[in-house]
Amino acid sequence: MALKTTEVEAKGGQSRHRSLGLSDEQALRIYEVMRLARAVDERMWLINRQGRAPFVISCQGQEGAQVGTAAALRPGSDWVAPYYRDAGVVLWFGMTARDQMLSFFARREDPNSGGRQMPGHFGSRRLHIVTGGSPVATQLLHAAGVALASKQRKEDAVTAAFFGEGAASQGDTHEAMNFAGIHKLAVVFVCENNGYAISVPQSHQMAIQNVADRAAGYGFPGVVVDGNDVLACYEVARQAVDRARRGEGPTLIEAKTYRFTAHSSDDDDKRYRQAEEVAIWRQKDPIQRYAIYLREAGILQDPVEAEITERVNQQVDDATDYAEQAPDPTPDDLTTFVFKQEHKP
Amino acid sequence: MAVKTVIEAIRDGMDEEMARDESVFLIGEDVGNRGGVFLASDGLYKKYGELRVIDSPLAESCIVGVAIGAAVNGMRPIAEIQFADFIAPAMNQIIEEAARFSYRTAGDFNLPMVIRAPWGGGVHGALYHSQSIEAMFAHVPGLKVVAPGTPADAKGLLKAAIRDPDPVLYLEHKRTYRLVKGEVPEGDGVVPIGKADVKREGTDLSLIAYGLMLTYCLEVAEKLAADGISAEVLDLRTIRPIDRAAIIATARKTGKVLVVHEDTPFAGVAAEVMAIIMENAFDALDAPVMRLTGPDVPAMPFNHVLEEAFMPNPEKILAKARELAAV
Ligand SMILES: Cc1ncc(C[n+]2csc(CCOP(=O)(O)OP(=O)(O)O)c2C)c(N)n1
Ligand SMILES: [Mg+2]
Numbered sequence: 088m089a090l091k092t093t094e095v096e097a098k099g100g101q102s103r104h105r106s107l108g109l110s111d112e113q114a115l116r117i118y119e120v121m122r123l124a125r126a127v128d129e130r131m132w133l134i135n136r137q138g139r140a141p142f143v144i145s146c147q148g149q150e151g152a153q154v155g156t157a158a159a160l161r162p163g164s165d166w167v168a169p170y171y172r173d174a175g176v177v178l179w180f181g182m183t184a185r186d187q188m189l190s191f192f193a194r195r196e197d198p199n200s201g202g203r204q205m206p207g208h209f210g211s212r213r214l215h216i217v218t219g220g221s222p223v224a225t226q227l228l229h230a231a232g233v234a235l236a237s238k239q240r241k242e243d244a245v246t247a248a249f250f251g252e253g254a255a256s257q258g259d260t261h262e263a264m265n266f267a268g269i270h271k272l273a274v275v276f277v278c279e280n281n282g283y284a285i286s287v288p289q290s291h292q293m294a295i296q297n298v299a300d301r302a303a304g305y306g307f308p309g310v311v312v313d314g315n316d317v318l319a320c321y322e323v324a325r326q327a328v329d330r331a332r333r334g335e336g337p338t339l340i341e342a343k344t345y346r347f348t349a350h351s352s353d354d355d356d357k358r359y360r361q362a363e364e365v366a367i368w369r370q371k372d373p374i375q376r377y378a379i380y381l382r383e384a385g386i387l388q389d390p391v392e393a394e395i396t397e398r399v400n401q402q403v404d405d406a407t408d409y410a411e412q413a414p415d416p417t418p419d420d421l422t423t424f425v426f427k428q429e430h431k432p
Numbered sequence: 433m434a435v436k437t438v439i440e441a442i443r444d445g446m447d448e449e450m451a452r453d454e455s456v457f458l459i460g461e462d463v464g465n466r467g468g469v470f471l472a473s474d475g476l477y478k479k480y481g482e483l484r485v486i487d488s489p490l491a492e493s494c495i496v497g498v499a500i501g502a503a504v505n506g507m508r509p510i511a512e513i514q515f516a517d518f519i520a521p522a523m524n525q526i527i528e529e530a531a532r533f534s535y536r537t538a539g540d541f542n543l544p545m546v547i548r549a550p551w552g553g554g555v556h557g558a559l560y561h562s563q564s565i566e567a568m569f570a571h572v573p574g575l576k577v578v579a580p581g582t583p584a585d586a587k588g589l590l591k592a593a594i595r596d597p598d599p600v601l602y603l604e605h606k607r608t609y610r611l612v613k614g615e616v617p618e619g620d621g622v623v624p625i626g627k628a629d630v631k632r633e634g635t636d637l638s639l640i641a642y643g644l645m646l647t648y649c650l651e652v653a654e655k656l657a658a659d660g661i662s663a664e665v666l667d668l669r670t671i672r673p674i675d676r677a678a679i680i681a682t683a684r685k686t687g688k689v690l691v692v693h694e695d696t697p698f699a700g701v702a703a704e705v706m707a708i709i710m711e712n713a714f715d716a717l718d719a720p721v722m723r724l725t726g727p728d729v730p731a732m733p734f735n736h737v738l739e740e741a742f743m744p745n746p747e748k749i750l751a752k753a754r755e756l757a758a759v
Contacts, residue, residue, distance in 0.1 A: 166505070201538030210537050217504055218537045222528050228494060229529070232501020232509075239457065239483050239507065258521075262494035269489065424534050425573050427542035427597040 102384060107322050109158075111386045117158050117317060118381055119395050121150040121374050124175040126399045127184050128348075130407055131191050131206070135352045139411070140191055144207040145348040146174040148315075151373025152279045152342035154179055155320025156247065159328045166233045166246040168217040168226035171207030172279065172346070173249050181214040184402040188410035195416040201424075202416045224250055224257035227276065231263045234272035245331045247275040247324075252341075253284025255298045264339065268305035271336035275327045278341045279314060285350045286359035299341035307337045314342030315373040318380070345371070436616045439609040441583035442472050442548075444616070445590035446510060450480055453508060456594055457484040459495055460512025460548075469514055470550060470609055492522035496547060500530050503543040508594060516551035516603065517560045530599040531574030545600075546593045551579075552605040552644055553694055553726075554743050558734035561606075564695030564726070569601050570672040570704075576625055577671040579603040581646035583614045585669055588623030596625060603671075605643040612647055628675035630682070634664030637688035637756055640679065640705055642668040645692045645744060652749045661757045671701055676708050683709045687718035690756050694744055697725040719759035724752045 104114040124146050131143040146153060153175030157167065162180045169176045174187060186198050190209075193202035199210050199218070210218025217229050230248035237244040254260060255278055267274045278298045282289050295301075302309025308330075312323045320342055327338035345368035349356040356365075381387035436444065450456045457480075458473055464487035467474035477485040488495045492513055499509035513519045519526070526547065533541040553562035570577045576598060580586040586604065593600035631646065632653050639649040646667045653663040666682045668675065683689050689709060691702035702723035709721050724744050726732070732742045 168501075198540070200536050203538060204536055208536070210540060212504075212537075212540050217501070218533060218541050220528055220532065220536060222524055225497060225525060225529050228497025228525065229501035229504060231494075232498035232503070233505040234501070235486075235498055236502040236505035236507045239502075258491075259493055259497060259525075262489070262491045263497065265489055265491070266494050266498055420538075424537075424539035426576075427534055428539055 103318055103380070104384065107318060107325065109321070113158070114381065114384075115386060115391070115395070117154050117321070118377055118387070119399065120178050121154045121175060121317065121377065122395060122399050123184060123402060124150045124154070124178050125374055126403045127187050127406070128174060130403050132348070132352070134191075134407070142205055143191070143352040144171050144205070145346060145351070146172045148345045148347035148368065148372070149279050149281060150175045151317035151377065152277070152314035152320050152344045153249070155317040156275070156277050156324035156340065156342070158321050159324035160245060160247055163215065165244050166215040166217060166230070168219065168230040168233070168246065168248040169209050170219060170223065170226065170249050170251065170254065172251070173209065176249060177209045177214075177216055180216055182209065182211065182216070184406035185409055188406040189413060192410045192413065193415070194410055194413040195420065196413050201420065223254035224259040226250070227263035228259050228266070230274050231267045231272055234267065234274045235270065238270065238272060243273070243332050245273045245275060245328050247277055249277045249279060251284060252278055252280040252282070252289055252298050253287065253292055256292055264302070264305040264337070267337040268307050271334065273331035273334070274337040275324065275331055276337060276339045277324070278339065279344055280341050281344050281346045283346070283350070283360065285354060297341055299339050302339035305337070307339065309339040309341065311341050311343065314344030315371045315376060317373055317377050344373075433615040433617055435613055436583045437610050438583050438586045438604065438612050439470060439472055441587035441616050442590055442604060443474060443476075445587040446473060447476060447479070449591055449594045450476065450484060455506060456508045456510065457486065457502075458510045458512060459486040459488050459499060461488055461490055461495075461514045463487060463512050468512065470606070472512070492518055493525050496522040496525040496530065499545050499547070500525060500533070500543055503545040504541065508544045510546045510548060510594065513547060513549040515561050516549040516565045517563045519549055519565060526569070526575070526599075526601075527572050531572050534598065535574055542597045543599045544597050546590070546602050547599065548602045548604060550606045551603045552607055553732045553739065554607045554644065556734065556736070556739065557606070557732070559731035562732035564693065566603060566671045567695055567700045570701060574599070576600040576673065577603065578625060578669060579605070579642045579671055580669055581605065581608060581643050581667055582612060584616045584621060585623050585629070585667070587616055588621045589625065589669065591620060591622045592625050595622070600625065603643070607644045608647065623669065626670050626673040626675060628678035629667045629669055630664060630678070631667045632663070632665040634662040634686065636662045636686060637690065637753060638664045638666055638682040638686045639690050639692060639749070639753065640666045640668060640682070641692040642671065645694060648744065648746045648749055649692055651746045652753055655746075655750055656753055656757070659754070661753070663753065674704065674708070676712070679705055679708050680712045683713040684716040687716055688756050688759065689721045690753055691721065691723045692725070692744055692749055694726045696728050697723060698728055700725060719756060722752060722756050724749055
């Protein structure tokens, strides 16, 4: 049973963000990170299509679900276990456009992996971003383990795990939610349901409408939220994070959203979804929608928007220039760090 | 020095490490109140409480995946797989995740965690309570795999594994649990990972083994001595990183080597040992290197005739060793 469905614009009102406890600055910061995530992603596609880099996997369309939920956490002390689309999450947690571009170009300096992993495989011990591999859903168990350690040490950190609705079919998803439920761990599970797992639609992924309904089977609440309404995502995440921090256990948030791009730069989404469907969802672009709200709320005047655009473009340009020219790893880097070594070479 | 069984040594090892370091904890099926199905953790639940001795749900991927997360966040988990035979559901977490956290982050992350798994046959355990899994996991770079055969090594290697900054698969042979007794030094007695041990010096031939086969090889060496054949017994103790130097040294010393394990032969540990000898000590050999292993069938049957036919035992090892000595 879904406990709460947040109506998109129904609440309306000029100060919806304030009623959620967000200052104007925080509301704008959320907007800027969404813009940055989108802009980095768009630049990556451009570069990929020019043949200057082999692979992109996108956050586009899901920035609201990502930044909205991540914004309820405390970067630095809380933890995230993101999946490959979560550029919005990791940017909120302190990664930079440069870090992302270094990973996109697979440079030696890439802080996620030293150029070893494909783009989108985020990880930073310092930023409390648990490294992710490619097999889906494994990170949900890691999140449960991180939260177990917090509980064992009686720390109040909250861990959020992010995944797609396709990954929800994996056994690890069940095992992680079951374990987190048993031990009332401070985990927030965030399912970014974009309706497809590559080409497979939700109707072939599960026999139910809402992934969130499964939470009942694990003894904690499940919430469906409009993933393209960033403030709604923040609101449900705020409640889930507070609940977790109070020691009341996990929450499963299902953010209904959509990806604007193909699954990756190697996919052709015309083979399995209609252009009209994509167009309809583009009308619900979480960034556009939030911009309209912020303008109506009177905090995103033209000069402010221009400044944000300027900063975002500047970061993307700098990151691209820097990363494209940064050195590759050397063949000697192939064999390092199979095991822990005290110092990076 | 006190005389202990292997299972007591393992329990002592966990107990002492948990007392020494608050970040060490145990998670697995039935490890709590029950003390583990083999009583490896007997008494620890009472002593350390439910936050440090955790009865997991019946889900191996969960046990290992949660251990990984806890290790990320500053803990030193010991993840117990009830029987090595049931490790398959956790393969993805072990191979795709644990083994490459360090590599895939260029050293940003490391996982100080131990996966304990009771393994091996000769216990009427049939197909699903008898398996040897060392070769499958030793194939994976990023994992350390140890398989002690004596109480002192069991305790010392467990301590080393717990203190190690990387994931270690710790294999404890079920048949040795109460069969093998031996002196265990007072104090830490840490046994370094990656070091084989000459358990008996000899000059005519070398027997290389680990786990239960070590006990059998020592028995065989005694019998060979009665025949006037001096057998050296090298206990690998660690499967990976394998102690190349010790293998090469014994091969050079005796010129005749028999490798024994109960795991199936194809692409197994013996094959690797033989390759090391071929690459490094071919010129010192007086005979082709031999191996005696379990047969190439999927697993060990329940019926006692079939089980005995599967398992290497002292008689089979003795016959093979005499064959080698006669070359
Ligand atoms: C265990 C596993 N099987 C298959 C794949 C290949 N794969 C990568 S992403 C993906 C679809 C994932 O869909 P979903 O979880 O809904 O996330 P989305 O990409 O839609 O955001 C598949 C099949 C994989 N990465 N891991
Ligand atoms: Mg999906």
